[in-house]
Amino acid sequence: MMAPSAKHSSGRKAYLNARLIDPAQGLDGKGGLLIEDGWILAAGPKVTAQSAGAGTTIFDCKGQLLVPGLIDMRVFTGEPGNEYRETLATASEAAAAGGITTMIVMPNTNPVIDDAAIVDFILRRARDTAIVRVAPMAALTKGLGGEFMTEIGTLQEAGAVAVTDGNKAVANARIFRRALAYAKDFDMLVVQHAEEPTLATGVMNASETAGRLGLAGTLAVSEVIMVERDLRLVESTGARYHVAQISCRQSVEVIRAAKARGLPVTCGVSVNHLVLNENDIGAYRTFFKLSPPLRSEDDRRALVEGVQDGTIDVIVSSHDPQSADTKRLPFAEAEFGAIGLETLFSASLSLHHNDGVPLPRLIDALSAKPAQILGLEAGRLAPGAPADFTLADIQHSWTVEDHILRSRSKNSPFEHRTLEGRVLETVVAGRTVYAYDLPR
Amino acid sequence: MTQARNSKRLIEGQHLLGIESLSAQEIVTLLDLGERYVEVSRQIDKRQAVLSGRTQINLFFEASTRTQSSFELAGKRLGADVLNMAVSTSAISKGETVLDTAMTLNAMHPDILVIRHPSSGAAELLAQKVSCAVINAGDGQHEHPTQALLDALTIRRRKNRIEGLVVAICGDVLHSRVARSNIHLLNKLGARVRLVAPSTLLPTGAQNFGVEVHRNMREGLDGADVVMMLRLQLERMSGAFVPSVREYYRFYGLDEEKLKLAKPDALVMHPGPMNRGVEIDSNVADGVQSVIREQVEMGVAVRMAVLDALARNLPGGGNA
Numbered sequence: 001m002m003a004p005s006a007k008h009s010s011g012r013k014a015y016l017n018a019r020l021i022d023p024a025q026g027l028d029g030k031g032g033l034l035i036e037d038g039w040i041l042a043a044g045p046k047v048t049a050q051s052a053g054a055g056t057t058i059f060d061c062k063g064q065l066l067v068p069g070l071i072d073m074r075v076f077t078g079e080p081g082n083e084y085r086e087t088l089a090t091a092s093e094a095a096a097a098g099g100i101t102t103m104i105v106m107p108n109t110n111p112v113i114d115d116a117a118i119v120d121f122i123l124r125r126a127r128d129t130a131i132v133r134v135a136p137m138a139a140l141t142k143g144l145g146g147e148f149m150t151e152i153g154t155l156q157e158a159g160a161v162a163v164t165d166g167n168k169a170v171a172n173a174r175i176f177r178r179a180l181a182y183a184k185d186f187d188m189l190v191v192q193h194a195e196e197p198t199l200a201t202g203v204m205n206a207s208e209t210a211g212r213l214g215l216a217g218t219l220a221v222s223e224v225i226m227v228e229r230d231l232r233l234v235e236s237t238g239a240r241y242h243v244a245q246i247s248c249r250q251s252v253e254v255i256r257a258a259k260a261r262g263l264p265v266t267c268g269v270s271v272n273h274l275v276l277n278e279n280d281i282g283a284y285r286t287f288f289k290l291s292p293p294l295r296s297e298d299d300r301r302a303l304v305e306g307v308q309d310g311t312i313d314v315i316v317s318s319h320d321p322q323s324a325d326t327k328r329l330p331f332a333e334a335e336f337g338a339i340g341l342e343t344l345f346s347a348s349l350s351l352h353h354n355d356g357v358p359l360p361r362l363i364d365a366l367s368a369k370p371a372q373i374l375g376l377e378a379g380r381l382a383p384g385a386p387a388d389f390t391l392a393d394i395q396h397s398w399t400v401e402d403h404i405l406r407s408r409s410k411n412s413p414f415e416h417r418t419l420e421g422r423v424l425e426t427v428v429a430g431r432t433v434y435a436y437d438l439p440r
Numbered sequence: 441m442t443q444a445r446n447s448k449r450l451i452e453g454q455h456l457l458g459i460e461s462l463s464a465q466e467i468v469t470l471l472d473l474g475e476r477y478v479e480v481s482r483q484i485d486k487r488q489a490v491l492s493g494r495t496q497i498n499l500f501f502e503a504s505t506r507t508q509s510s511f512e513l514a515g516k517r518l519g520a521d522v523l524n525m526a527v528s529t530s531a532i533s534k535g536e537t538v539l540d541t542a543m544t545l546n547a548m549h550p551d552i553l554v555i556r557h558p559s560s561g562a563a564e565l566l567a568q569k570v571s572c573a574v575i576n577a578g579d580g581q582h583e584h585p586t587q588a589l590l591d592a593l594t595i596r597r598r599k600n601r602i603e604g605l606v607v608a609i610c611g612d613v614l615h616s617r618v619a620r621s622n623i624h625l626l627n628k629l630g631a632r633v634r635l636v637a638p639s640t641l642l643p644t645g646a647q648n649f650g651v652e653v654h655r656n657m658r659e660g661l662d663g664a665d666v667v668m669m670l671r672l673q674l675e676r677m678s679g680a681f682v683p684s685v686r687e688y689y690r691f692y693g694l695d696e697e698k699l700k701l702a703k704p705d706a707l708v709m710h711p712g713p714m715n716r717g718v719e720i721d722s723n724v725a726d727g728v729q730s731v732i733r734e735q736v737e738m739g740v741a742v743r744m745a746v747l748d749a750l751a752r753n754l755p756g757g758g759n760a
């Protein structure tokens with residue numbers, strides 16, 4: 001985890017008159033936040049202008065929402081290797097504008113993050129160029145080849161927060177079992193992209209829509225059997241296992257049952273799968289070509305329920321920058337992936353506005369839960385925690401247009417959409433890294 | 441030159457990307473116009489002036505003898521300057537995308553671009569980026585609208601109607617753009633469509649396409665007015681969609697015995713090129729019920745109709 005000391009802001013500051021939500025402490029109500037030198041001193045209703053003391057710089061939040069900074073557990077960048085699509089710096093600008101204070105970057109880079117030296121490179125580049133915190137997940141297998149386990153212990157010491165092959169599934173059951181057993185000794189989290197590759201050969205959800213469009217489909221079962229297989233291996237090894245993102249109703253049910261059995265399993269979902277469905281593909285719109293694919297409205301509803309009841313632990317952006325050369329192609333030939341750092345929070349809020357998910361659960365899934373799963377000290381507004389937080393107006397509407405997005409790539413599935421709710425200010429280690437000027 | 445330009449608008453769209461977006465009325469209009477071009481094509485002097493001065497480019501990313509020559513003849517009979525561009529797959533592997541190629545051609549000011557491409561949606565993508573009219577001559581597994589139109593014209597000329605006919609579309613529906621376009625067209629004109637194929641060669645959700653689905657060919661052919669065979673894409677056999685050609689022919693090949701289950705005057709159709717002895721028996725393909733060669737003739741006529749109809753919607757319309 002890198003947040004350079006030079007960026008720490010000195011002096012005592014109080015953010016008063018806010019609506020505070022801190023799921024880690026069960027906090028939801030009016031109050032203030034007191035910070036000093038990049039750390040939180042106090043949060044809650046007792047933080048007032050009087051209690052802050054003399055010499056404190058006061059900010060009036062005017063009743064707006066103040067939450068722990070968001071932690072996005074699934075971010076692809078192009079650094080190193082494809083900097084023209086995204087660098088850690090440009091991704092961090094987008095993250096800051098989206099209220100994200102910590103990005104967890106995936107190992108699918110060139111070279112792959114499968115060696116302690118590359119972990120170190122990422123952390124140093126982040127320290128020098130990024131304006132939010134960055135922590136990498138390292139590869140689970142060397143070169144993402146799915147065959148040889150990486151040096152999990154050494155990678156962990158270098159600063160990797162989990163191991164995963166990113167957007168590639170580890171298909172070989174023997175290799176995966178061995179990696180789980182080994183990772184368990186280091187209490188290292190193993191993250192899987194759950195798609196059985198011999199079944200997941202399509203370019204969208206296998207459905208009537210795919211049949212009509214003449215596109216090869218990938219059945220939901222290709223995800224479910226991978227999750228079910230892995231859960232058996234988790235049961236036999238005891239390793240901590242996280243499904244990076246699930247996309248269908250059956251997976252929600254399988255995870256729910258596994259949790260009921262007490263297995264050490266968690267899972268995520270991309271906000272795209274919570275807000276969009278396969279019909280959004282329309283006339284072959286490649287910005288909606290995702291892996292796993294967008295599925296039916298019934299699946300989307302099941303995912304929302306999964307978030308609501310906590311079966312699904314975290315919401316991620318699955319930010320995956322692609323440029324015109326990989327997206328302006330016939331659908332089957334285009335790359336998978338969509339950007340999402342800057343829209344993660346606003347798009348997630350639609351679950352609150354339209355689907356009745358309580359705000360504290362949403363903030364939990366975007367902040368407290370990822371911190372807990374990854375063992376980060378951020379993700380809460382408790383005394384002694386880093387002063388990483390986000391101020392937002394959950395009613396303010398804005399329209400997503402590519403010229404206002406900060407990501408170097410513009411493949412947003414929310415392009416031209418109006419989202420309700422907007423980040424007003426993002427603070428990392430006490431320092432404001434993003435501030436939005438509300439139009440008057 | 442026997443016909444001057446006509447500016448009367450016949451169809452709404454600027455392009456012909458698929459049958460799905462056409463109305464029943466537009467389809468009938470195109471078939472009626474196709475009927476006229478059948479007569480024109482049987483005259484000694486076949487030349488028309490409706491496309492004179494227009495440039496038509498046939499952009500084929502997939503090899504095709506019959507569709508490309510059919511479009512070429514259609515364009516030339518209507519007086520267009522026709523350029524055939526076969527884009528080898530090697531040019532694509534050099535990094536040039538379909539859009540790069542199209543933008544290059546667009547700069548040469550064609551009036552009509554006829555495109556065939558192995559990816560579904562390629563024609564749609566192109567139409568969004570070029571300024572001329574685009575005709576989809578087959579995109580991946582999506583649509584092949586002129587094939588459906590020529591099939592409909594063939595049926596209508598033989599049966600005098602389409603409404604109420606039972607049409608069995610048999611074979612590799614999964615990979616067939618011909619099947620998809622025909623399903624749309626026949627449904628819009630009120631035919632009863634059956635799909636006959638093994639489960640591995642049916643698209644997901646086929647039962648919701650407004651069709652009857654049959655896995656047993658004998659049941660599927662029972663009482664059919666039209667038997668439309670599809671080409672088994674042998675190049676896809678490596679995907680093991682069916683165990684062998686031998687077994688496929690046994691259960692899904694159209695032979696004289698299975699054909700007897702259809703109506704005695706049932707038409708036998710095939711979009712070509714045929715795999716004799718794979719999906720169709722040679723005797724059936726060349727038999728009295730076969731209208732396969734007639735389909736080829738109708739192909740030129742409906743393509744003339746489509747070119748004519750789209751030219752009327754071009755800037756400068758029919759009287760430029």
